[in-house]
Each structure stands twice: as C-alpha cells, then as structure tokens.
Amino acid sequence: MNFFDNLVLPQSTEHIILLHYLAIMLQFLFLPFFSLLIAGTVLSIYHKNKARKTGDARYLRFASEIIEIAAMNKSMGIILGIVPVAALIMIYAQLLHTMEVGTVTYLLISLVFLTCAVIAIYSYRYAFKYSNLFAKLSESGVSGEASDKLKEADSNVKKLNSQAGKWGVLLLLAGTYFLTAALYIAGHPDYWNENSNWVAIISSTGIYLKWLQLLSFAFTITAAVMLFVYFFWEGGRLKNDAEYGDFVKGKLFRILFISGILQPLFITGVFVSYPASALSNLVFLFVIIMLFAFFAAFHLLYDMYKNGHLKHTVSLMALLFVSLYSGAIAEQFSVKNSTVKNSVLMNVVFEESVKNLEKLTASAAGLTGEEIFTQKCSACHKYDQKVVGPAYNDVLPKYEGKMAELVEFVKNPVKVDPAYPPMPNQGLKPQEAKAIAKYIMENYKK
Numbered sequence: 001m002n003f004f005d006n007l008v009l010p011q012s013t014e015h016i017i018l019l020h021y022l023a024i025m026l027q028f029l030f031l032p033f034f035s036l037l038i039a040g041t042v043l044s045i046y047h048k049n050k051a052r053k054t055g056d057a058r059y060l061r062f063a064s065e066i067i068e069i070a071a072m073n074k075s076m077g078i079i080l081g082i083v084p085v086a087a088l089i090m091i092y093a094q095l096l097h098t099m100e101v102g103t104v105t106y107l108l109i110s111l112v113f114l115t116c117a118v119i120a121i122y123s124y125r126y127a128f129k130y131s132n133l134f135a136k137l138s139e140s141g142v143s144g145e146a147s148d149k150l151k152e153a154d155s156n157v158k159k160l161n162s163q164a165g166k167w168g169v170l171l172l173l174a175g176t177y178f179l180t181a182a183l184y185i186a187g188h189p190d191y192w193n194e195n196s197n198w199v200a201i202i203s204s205t206g207i208y209l210k211w212l213q214l215l216s217f218a219f220t221i222t223a224a225v226m227l228f229v230y231f232f233w234e235g236g237r238l239k240n241d242a243e244y245g246d247f248v249k250g251k252l253f254r255i256l257f258i259s260g261i262l263q264p265l266f267i268t269g270v271f272v273s274y275p276a277s278a279l280s281n282l283v284f285l286f287v288i289i290m291l292f293a294f295f296a297a298f299h300l301l302y303d304m305y306k307n308g309h310l311k312h313t314v315s316l317m318a319l320l321f322v323s324l325y326s327g328a329i330a331e332q333f334s335v336k337n338s339t340v341k342n343s344v345l346m347n348v349v350f351e352e353s354v355k356n357l358e359k360l361t362a363s364a365a366g367l368t369g370e371e372i373f374t375q376k377c378s379a380c381h382k383y384d385q386k387v388v389g390p391a392y393n394d395v396l397p398k399y400e401g402k403m404a405e406l407v408e409f410v411k412n413p414v415k416v417d418p419a420y421p422p423m424p425n426q427g428l429k430p431q432e433a434k435a436i437a438k439y440i441m442e443n444y445k446k
Helices: 013-054 057-070 074-095 103-139 145-186 189-194 198-202 205-231 242-260 263-272 281-307 313-338 340-365 369-377 392-399 403-411 430-443
Strands: none
Touching: 013 057, 013 074, 013 103, 013 145, 013 205, 013 313, 013 340, 057 103, 057 205, 057 242, 074 103, 074 145, 103 145, 145 189, 145 205, 145 313, 205 242, 205 263, 205 313, 242 281, 263 281, 281 313, 313 340, 369 430, 392 403, 392 430, 403 430
C-alpha cells in the first residue's frame, strides 16, 4: 500500500532478520489470546443455549465461567490482541516493501474485524455478568417498582448478551480468516500476483485448511486452559464441588478429543501446501516439533482420561503451546524463505541509503578537501610548479608525519619564505582545514 510505502525505511539484512523474529514474538501473544476468545465465546454461547433448552443450571454456570476465563481483563484485549496485530502490520509493511503482495491489506481488514470482535465479546462477557447479578437480585425478593425496573434492565442486558455474542463470533471468524490469509499468502508466491483477486483468496483451499487448523487448535488450547484453571490453578476451583467438577471434566475432555482428532491431518495438509521456495531445514524441523508435541500432548490426555486424574494438566497445556508456537515459527520461516530475494534488494537499497546519508553528513559538516582546493587554493598553488605560492611538491614533504602542524598552518598561515608573499587567511573551519590538509598530502605524491 502506498501509504505504508511512504512510512517504511530501508532495512539491512540484520534488521530484516530481527523483523522476522519480532513477527514470531507477536504471534506468540495474539494466537493464544484469540484462540481463547473465539473458542471460549462459541462454547459459552452453546452451553447457554443448552441451559435454556434443558433447564440445567450447570450449563448456564459453565457458560458464564468459560467466558470469564477466556475473556480476561479488558485491557488484555488491547495488549494481547489489538496491539500485536497492529504492530504486525508495520512489520509486514517493512518486510514486503516494494512487493505487490496483499498481506498488509488483509492484515488491516483483519485488524478492523478483530477490534470490533473484541468490543462485542467483552460486551457479551459483562452483559452475562450483569445478567447473573440481576438474577440474584430477583431471587432476593425485590418487589414493586424496583422489581419492574429490574426486569426491564435484565431484559435489555439479555438482549445485549445475545446480540453481542453472536456478532462477536461472526467478527472473530472473519478477522481470523483474513489474518490467516494475510500470513499464508506472504509465504506463497503463487498468490502474489492475485492480491486484488478477492475470489482467489476467499476460495483458496490452502487458506481454508490453515484457518480450520487454527480454529480446531483454538478449541484444543481453550479446553486445556480450562482444565488448568478448573483443576490445577491455586489448587483448583472445584475441589469442594465434586458433582459439578465431574460435569466440567467430561465436557472439557470431549472438546479436547473432538477438536484434536483432525489436527495432525490439518498440520500435514498445511505443510504439504508450502511451495518449494518456502521450505528449508528449519521449516521441516519446526513442523516435526509441532507434530511431536501434539502427539505427546494427546498421549498425556489419553492417560488423564483413562486413569481419571489430572496431574498432567500443566504438561498437557505446555505441550499444546509448544505445538502452536512451533507452527507459528515454521510459517514465519517459510515467509522468510519466500521473500529472500526481496530482502537482498532491500539490503542493497539500505547500503545505498547509508552511503547517501554519509555524503549528506559530510556535506553538512563543510566542504570536501577537493572542493576547498578548487575554490580557495588552486589559483595560487600547483603541485609541480610555482605560481603565486610555492609548488606543493617542494614544501609538503617536510610535513610528512606532521599533519597537525600542516592543519594549524592552513588555519592560521604565517610568512615562512621571503621569496613569496604571505598566504592570506582563508577563514576555514577546523574540519575544513583538516579536509584540505589531508587532500593535498594524499595527492602531491601522485
């Protein structure tokens, strides 16, 4: 995009490598956050509707607790969600500078959708919280006009809760799709000439496969985090409620198994879709780590389910995060490999910019030695013959190894040889005196 092209600066090879690592770190922040947000909201809405249909209060409690855990403090929505995606836009504007790739455009679209989604989902979360509060107030025996106002407020909050949740999910789905598309096409040169072809992007099998992988991983990660919070964090929040604990445990195990069963196929399918230009030993390595960590996590999950204990909850969650992060690293290295030619070109531009900057700096500091000689010295001096003053070849040898003395004489000339008139003071700055002294000492021997 022209707007970002005007903002970015030329980058050296070292800076480009640093930008790739920064992109990885940003994905480490927003991938878990949006995974929790999208899966947590979907699960909360599903179990809330289940509670309405069955009348089972456990579903409503579970729905409320899921969204409270998944949608953390609202400031986290900005710190872990919006800011990293915005920073990623600037990074890719630098990495893909001068390239006709739609990544930055799709990242911008994704940022708009995700920002709206975060607002909607936090509205859903707090509406759920107030709805529960109003329910408790109603049970406390409020009557009269206060009861009518309470019912009206409760009705409005429930409407907000319903609408905000649905819109939040839809916006998140759109935002994560464009985010997936942006990162996918950056590493796939086949799409670089189709950045304006929306049909090609929206109908891409590879992008859909990557997006479905992200969504399934979101449910897997979310269920693992819920297990950790419910049964391990600070001793577990359900240790005094065994019946509800069994209910939650059964739901979370089911989510883990269903969401994870196709994950190896998604990982393999995405890897197979990488173009040859994107592959390298590091890409292979991190894909293998991704698969290995995922299989190890499900081995622990099976042990937890079979034996009915949760001592491996932390290990399960850690392995799933390793798998998620390894996938992000592999994808970023594939982008690095695919854009290596552009990186080389940017480094050339960077080196040229540095040279131009050095020239401008030198120009700002004063005239060059050659310019000073042409403007102020050449009328009276030549190297090999006398003019108004002596020939340089006759007088400069005595200044060999005595540059400081020559500089001082140039700044403040004094009459030395009675055969020549005194040299007038040229009013040179110290750096200019050094420049002309260096210039004539280097050239008189030639």
